[in-house]
Amino acid sequence: MSKQPARTPLPLALADCHTPLVAEPLSADQAERLAPSFKALGDPVRLRLLSLIASFEGGEACVCDLTDTFDVSAPTISHHLKVLREIGLVSSERRGTWVYYRAEQPALDLLSTVLSVPQQAGA
Amino acid sequence: MSKQPARTPLPLALADCHTPLVAEPLSADQAERLAPSFKALGDPVRLRLLSLIASFEGGEACVCDLTDTFDVSAPTISHHLKVLREIGLVSSERRGTWVYYRAEQPALDLLSTVLSVPQQAGA
DNA sequence: CGCCTATTTTGACGAGGATCGAACCAGTCT
DNA sequence: AGACTGGTTCGATCCTCGTCAAAATAGGCG
Numbered sequence: 001m002s003k004q005p006a007r008t009p010l011p012l013a014l015a016d017c018h019t020p021l022v023a024e025p026l027s028a029d030q031a032e033r034l035a036p037s038f039k040a041l042g043d044p045v046r047l048r049l050l051s052l053i054a055s056f057e058g059g060e061a062c063v064c065d066l067t068d069t070f071d072v073s074a075p076t077i078s079h080h081l082k083v084l085r086e087i088g089l090v091s092s093e094r095r096g097t098w099v100y101y102r103a104e105q106p107a108l109d110l111l112s113t114v115l116s117v118p119q120q121a122g123a
Numbered sequence: 124m125s126k127q128p129a130r131t132p133l134p135l136a137l138a139d140c141h142t143p144l145v146a147e148p149l150s151a152d153q154a155e156r157l158a159p160s161f162k163a164l165g166d167p168v169r170l171r172l173l174s175l176i177a178s179f180e181g182g183e184a185c186v187c188d189l190t191d192t193f194d195v196s197a198p199t200i201s202h203h204l205k206v207l208r209e210i211g212l213v214s215s216e217r218r219g220t221w222v223y224y225r226a227e228q229p230a231l232d233l234l235s236t237v238l239s240v241p242q243q244a245g246a
Numbered sequence: 247c248g249c250c251t252a253t254t255t256t257g258a259c260g261a262g263g264a265t266c267g268a269a270c271c272a273g274t275c276t
Numbered sequence: 277a278g279a280c281t282g283g284t285t286c287g288a289t290c291c292t293c294g295t296c297a298a299a300a301t302a303g304g305c306g
Contacts, residue, residue, distance in 0.1 A: 021173060024174075024178050025171065025174050025178050026171050026175075028167070028171065031168070031170040031171040034167075034170055035169075038161050038164035039161075039164075039166070041161035041238075042161040042162025042163075043263090043264080044157075046158075047144070047149060047157055047161070048148065048149050048151065048154040051144040051147075051148050051154070052148045052149075054145035055145055055146060055147050063283060067282095072265070073265070073267080074282085074283070074284090075265080075266070075285080075286095076265055077283090079263095079264075079285095080264090081283095082285095083263095096273065096274080097274065097282060098273095098282070098283090099282080105240045108239075108240055111238050112238035112239040112240065113235075115232075115235035116231075116232070116239075117231055166293090166294080168294085185252095186252075187251095187253090190252095195296085196296055196297080197253070197254090198254075198297080198298095199296070201255085202254090202295080203294085204253095205254080206293095217302080219304075220251070220253090220302080220303055221253085222252080222253065222254090
């Protein structure tokens with residue numbers, strides 16, 4: 001992606017960007033920080049995982065609750081959860097035998113805001 | 124991505140999904156339709172292109188207005204614009220010598236809604 | 247018509263990513 | 277301790293994607 005010199009990972013989606021993308025041009029830096037979050041959402045399995053976790057009762061789900069829903073192997077689920085976690089879209093916590101994942105709503109909300117279209121934003 | 128049997132391309136982001144992802148679990152089908160749009164947003168150059176186009180005066184921009192802003196070659200810009208266009212995030216129109224791109228705000232708004240977090244959605 | 251500019255298409259290449267099976271680590275229970 | 281279940285890491289494989297240079301297409305103009 002955009003072969004630039006070699007950038008910092010920027011795991012957190014907390015770009016200094018809280019204005020809609022349609023309102024003013026994203027800087028190269030902002031784009032570089034936001035893109036990985038959207039990329040993380042760019043896989044159907046991850047999208048479903050996130051949605052499933054977020055809409056689970058209590059707002060969190062055990063990995064064992066998630067695995068059976070998908071046609072992919074457990075390592076693959078684990079891999080996708082790791083991607084979501086490292087980008088800050090979910091957090092995880094081990095409680096005894098099980099590991100629980102929880103959606104990070106502020107991160108989601110930030111992305112939603114970036115994509116939002118303010119009234120009379122048209123031509 | 125998710126090696127499933129072989130799915131239709133589903134170029135349009137018009138999934139039958141207008142509810143936030145955190146409200147109820149996405150179906151496999153919905154996820155399969157939405158993910159490509161997020162994937163399209165998952166590249167910094169495309170994110171900036173979209174933002175630049177959307178926030179241009181008149182809501183549209185000529186390719187020649189875009190090219191100089193980036194460090195990548197013209198074919199690469201063209202490639203990214205094609206990706207955005209085929210997914211329905213922008214539309215293009217040729218007027219004489221130049222080609223103008225315009226952001227498809229309804230598509231953006233749909234994605235924004237999907238990511239939005241309704242009040243008291245928490246635990 | 248032939249040339250010039252704007253944009254896209256083509257082909258190739260290297261890097262990244264999704265997936266799996268196997269091996270491994272973490273707790274629990276007996 | 278040993279065995280069992282839940283979950284993650286490792287290594288390999290295959291396919292996708294971003295990028296560029298070169299060639300092709302589209303309009304406008306002399």
